[in-house]
Amino acid sequence: MKSLRLMLSVVALMSLSTVAFAQSDAQKSFDKLKTLVGSWVGHMTSVPQQAEIEGKLMQVSLRVTSMGNALMHEMTGTGRPDDPITMLYLDGDRLLLTHYCDAGNRPRMVGKMSADGKTVEFDFLDVAGSTQYGHMHHAVFTVVDANHHTEDWTYMTPGDKAVHAHVDLQRTK
Numbered sequence: 001m002k003s004l005r006l007m008l009s010v011v012a013l014m015s016l017s018t019v020a021f022a023q024s025d026a027q028k029s030f031d032k033l034k035t036l037v038g039s040w041v042g043h044m045t046s047v048p049q050q051a052e053i054e055g056k057l058m059q060v061s062l063r064v065t066s067m068g069n070a071l072m073h074e075m076t077g078t079g080r081p082d083d084p085i086t087m088l089y090l091d092g093d094r095l096l097l098t099h100y101c102d103a104g105n106r107p108r109m110v111g112k113m114s115a116d117g118k119t120v121e122f123d124f125l126d127v128a129g130s131t132q133y134g135h136m137h138h139a140v141f142t143v144v145d146a147n148h149h150t151e152d153w154t155y156m157t158p159g160d161k162a163v164h165a166h167v168d169l170q171r172t173k
Contacts, residue, residue, distance in 0.1 A: 026095040029113040029120045033071055033088055033141060036062045036149055042169035044077065050163060053077065058167050060151070075167075086139075097122045099136045105129030107136045118143050134158055147171040 040060040044053050057078045065072050066089075073086040082102035088111070089096055095111035106129055109122035122139040138154035148170055155163045 025113065026090055026093055026111075028117075029095045029111050030071070030088065030090055032113060032117065032143065033062075033120055034064060035143065035146070036141070037064055037071070038062060039172040040149070040169035041172055042167045044165055044167045046166070047164045050165075052080070053165060056080065058169075060167070060169055095120070096125070097139060099139070101136055103131075103133040103135060105131060105135050109136075109139060131156075132158065137162070 038061075040062070042058055042060075044056050044058050046054050059076050061072075061074045063072050064070070069089060071088040073088065074083065075086075076083050084102050085100045087098045087100070089098075097109045097111060099107050099109070101107065105127050107127040108125040110125050111120050111122040113120050119140060119142045121141075124137045127135050134155055134157040136153060137156040138152075140150075140152040142150045142152075144150065148168075150169065151167050153165045153167075155165065157163060
């Protein structure tokens with residue numbers, strides 16, 4: 001009986017350590033993104049080229065909110081009326097991103113950190129709201145150094161044609 005209790009205790013401990021490991025991966029990714037808190041500027045490029053964003057100066061603001069439980073990302077561009085907000089947060093053992101899109105919908109994506117610890121990549125999970133005008137489908141944040149990061153965003157247009165936008169950002173003083 002004593003050995004059975006010991007074995008059950010070991011199995012329970014192993015299960016808890018597996019959950020803790022998964023949570024720590026999501027937490028590590030979230031903590032990596034929190035190093036980007038601040039104001040950033042950079043020029044955007046797109047493939048295929050989109051005249052309304054190609055070469056535009058973009059301003060990005062990242063700030064921690066909700067007692068450290070969420071990271072708010074806001075991107076504005078020169079001469080652009082849109083102001084999309086993206087929220088990044090932990091949901092159990094997952095790092096989630098919800099993008100409040102100017103297309104009127106809210107896609108969610110799940111993030112994972114690269115093996116080298118420099119990139120957090122978000123893959124599409126689902127979307128709330130109409131996709132009549134398309135939806136954001138993929139996002140990648142790459143930390144180059146403390147004052148430089150890149151962001152890659154993939155937008156799926158109606159008919160599932162991908163538009164890839166890349167912005168190379170420098171921290172502002």
